[in-house]
Amino acid sequence: MNKRAVILLSGGLDSATVLAIAGSEGFDCYTMSFDYGQRHRCELEAAGRIAAALGAVKHNTVKIDLRQWGGSALTDDALAVPDAEDSHGIPITYVPARNLIFLSFATAWAEVLGARDIFIGVNSVDYSGYPDCRPKFIESFQETARLGTCAVDEGWHYSINAPLQNLSKAEIIRRGVALGVDYGLTTSCYNPDSEGRSCGKCASCSLRIAGFREAGVPDPTRYHR
Amino acid sequence: MNKRAVILLSGGLDSATVLAIAGSEGFDCYTMSFDYGQRHRCELEAAGRIAAALGAVKHNTVKIDLRQWGGSALTDDALAVPDAEDSHGIPITYVPARNLIFLSFATAWAEVLGARDIFIGVNSVDYSGYPDCRPKFIESFQETARLGTCAVDEGWHYSINAPLQNLSKAEIIRRGVALGVDYGLTTSCYNPDSEGRSCGKCASCSLRIAGFREAGVPDPTRYHR
Numbered sequence: 001m002n003k004r005a006v007i008l009l010s011g012g013l014d015s016a017t018v019l020a021i022a023g024s025e026g027f028d029c030y031t032m033s034f035d036y037g038q039r040h041r042c043e044l045e046a047a048g049r050i051a052a053a054l055g056a057v058k059h060n061t062v063k064i065d066l067r068q069w070g071g072s073a074l075t076d077d078a079l080a081v082p083d084a085e086d087s088h089g090i091p092i093t094y095v096p097a098r099n100l101i102f103l104s105f106a107t108a109w110a111e112v113l114g115a116r117d118i119f120i121g122v123n124s125v126d127y128s129g130y131p132d133c134r135p136k137f138i139e140s141f142q143e144t145a146r147l148g149t150c151a152v153d154e155g156w157h158y159s160i161n162a163p164l165q166n167l168s169k170a171e172i173i174r175r176g177v178a179l180g181v182d183y184g185l186t187t188s189c190y191n192p193d194s195e196g197r198s199c200g201k202c203a204s205c206s207l208r209i210a211g212f213r214e215a216g217v218p219d220p221t222r223y224h225r
Numbered sequence: 226m227n228k229r230a231v232i233l234l235s236g237g238l239d240s241a242t243v244l245a246i247a248g249s250e251g252f253d254c255y256t257m258s259f260d261y262g263q264r265h266r267c268e269l270e271a272a273g274r275i276a277a278a279l280g281a282v283k284h285n286t287v288k289i290d291l292r293q294w295g296g297s298a299l300t301d302d303a304l305a306v307p308d309a310e311d312s313h314g315i316p317i318t319y320v321p322a323r324n325l326i327f328l329s330f331a332t333a334w335a336e337v338l339g340a341r342d343i344f345i346g347v348n349s350v351d352y353s354g355y356p357d358c359r360p361k362f363i364e365s366f367q368e369t370a371r372l373g374t375c376a377v378d379e380g381w382h383y384s385i386n387a388p389l390q391n392l393s394k395a396e397i398i399r400r401g402v403a404l405g406v407d408y409g410l411t412t413s414c415y416n417p418d419s420e421g422r423s424c425g426k427c428a429s430c431s432l433r434i435a436g437f438r439e440a441g442v443p444d445p446t447r448y449h450r
Contacts, residue, residue, distance in 0.1 A: 064289055071337035090375055097333035100373045104329040108322035112296035132373040140369040147365045148325045148357040150315055 002028040004115035005161075006106045009033050009051060009059070011043030012188045013208055014121035014164055016050045017176035021163050022119045023054055024179055030113060031056040032106055036098070037067030038074050039081070042196035046187045053185055062105055071096045074190060081191040083201045090129050091203060093190055099132035100141070107145045107158060116151075119161045125168045138162050169211030177217055184220035197224035227253040229340035230386075231331045234258050234276060234284070236268030237413045238433055239346035239389055241275045242401035246388050247344045248279055249404055255338060256281040257331055261323070262292030263299050264306070267421035271412045278410055287330055296321045299415060306416040308426045315354050316428060318415055324357035325366070332370045332383060341376075341383055348389045348397070363387050394436025402442055409445035422449035 005027035009015045022029050033047040044061060051059035070076030072095040079092055099122065106118045122133040131137060138160050146157040164172050176183065188208045189198035198205050200223040212219035230252035234240045247254050258272040269286060276284035295301030297320040304317055324347065331343045347358035356362060363385050371382040389397050401408065413433045414423035423430050425448040437444035 060293065062290070062293075065287070066333065068285065068287075069334050069337040071333075090378060094375075096336035097329055097370070097374055100332060100370065101326070101329040104322055104326040107325060108291065108296075109294050111321035112294040131375065131377050134372070137369065137372040137377075140365070140372045144362065144365040144369040145322070145325065147359070147362040149322055150319075150356065152356050152362075153315060 002026055003117065004028045004030060004057075004110075004113050005117035005119055006110045006113065006115050007031045007056070007119045008102055008106055008121065009047045009056075010121070011046030011050065011186060012121070012204075013169075013176070013183055013186045013211075014123060014172060015047075016054070016181050016183070016186045017172050017179070018119045018121040018163060019050065019054050019056065020176055020179035020181045022117075022161070027117060029054070029056045030109065030115065031059045032102075032109060033059070033061045034102060034105070035061055035063045036075070036095075037065050039077075040074070040187070040190055040192050042192050043187050045196070046185060049185045053182060060109065064101065066095060066098070066101075081202050090131065093203065094130050097132070099130075099137070103141050103145070103160065107149060110158060111149050116156060117159045117161055119163070121164050122162050123164045123167065123172070125166060135162070135165055138165075168214070169207050170214035173211050173215040173217050177215075182220075183217075188221075193224045195224070197222045199224065227251055228342065229253045229255060229282075229335075229338050230342035230344055231335045231338065231340050232256045232281070232344040233327050233331055233346065234272045235346070236271030236275065236411060237346070237429075238394075238401070238408055238411045238436075239348060239397060240272075241279070241406050241408070241411045242397050242404070243344045243346040243388060244275065244279050244281065245401055245404035245406045247342075247386070252342060254279070254281045255334065255340065256284045257327075257334060258284070258286045259327060259330070260286055260288045261300070261320075262290050264302075265299070265412070265415055265417050267417050268412050270421070271410060274410045278407060285334065289326065291320060291323070291326075306427050315356065318428065319355050322357070324355075324362070328366050328370070328385065332374060335383060336374050341381060342386055343383055344386045344388070346389050347387050348392065350391060350393045360387070360390055363390075393439070394432050395439035398436050398440040398442050402440075407445075413446075418449040420449070422447045424449065
């Protein structure tokens, strides 16, 4: 029997690549998405398509409500998603403690599945400024997860795998293309229209557009402006 | 303006005492409970009553579904809640990564509220064997929360307060009585009947009964057997 891994899958380019990488390493992949009240809910449908296309054993959409306290342009309609050039410091699209919550749920599911590996598509190169994407946070979470679960008494630990941590967006795209990822299934936009077409202007779109250009790979994204 | 704190409130004896302690320290208290699919949902009503009685500014019940993967007698109807004497090692009532998930949500809410203090009723003396109640986990979480939020860039940290960590159940009860906690509002049982009456036999009931006896305080709990 293959080893199991839980893969955090957003429906975007990065986490789709992570799923392909985990699969290529021989893991049976259990994918997890979050319906958290995000503005860009079309990513949830994308996540389901990606999980199926890349052969996940089971795909789980966890419903939580981060909109009840807001605090981010992605979870509060009163806050607008800025164009990429407006960003400085920690962006308004940062969702408080989001990856902390996502990784905590992944740890819970992993514990029940008997999985010791968790994969997440955080990245430090084409860098968003989100504190919960940095290596020090990921390392610290790994230790906290060990101490807060059966792992500590049983003498093992979770591995929080972040295989994109040191790759540029172009390198991520080249890696995914080599592994057969269909990026036409993915969506990265923070501010898509009702048909799921991307804005082409937000920070996430800008990084994605530049990545395809630099990788020399045709951009399969549908834009609405 | 008083400082704000987020208090994890289960509806049980310990967290009610924690809320009273936080209030006595001058915090404006924002209480948070979780409807996670637990067998003992009557604790949610208790939490609301306790929050009101002890003057919480706002009480928030967060709905999450830990029943979708089970793995605990509290979240899987196929697993029975054992009587206290059956327990050894990490008990079957341990819910995988529960406090990790609860603290992660508390961190998210605290970040939006501008609160730097989080209170949790974990305890090492009358000890359940749950890994996510131990001081090393709490300390590690505190550092992970700092690294995964705005705190790291702004140069401060969350304080995860566990004021019951080194108290016996009897000491907790005496402390709460001194602070005016009405323990008749609380419920600790893992296996209550449909009217919210306690079983008197599970590990949680056994600790509670012994605590009232040792504290010399009349036990206000309603039992069904």
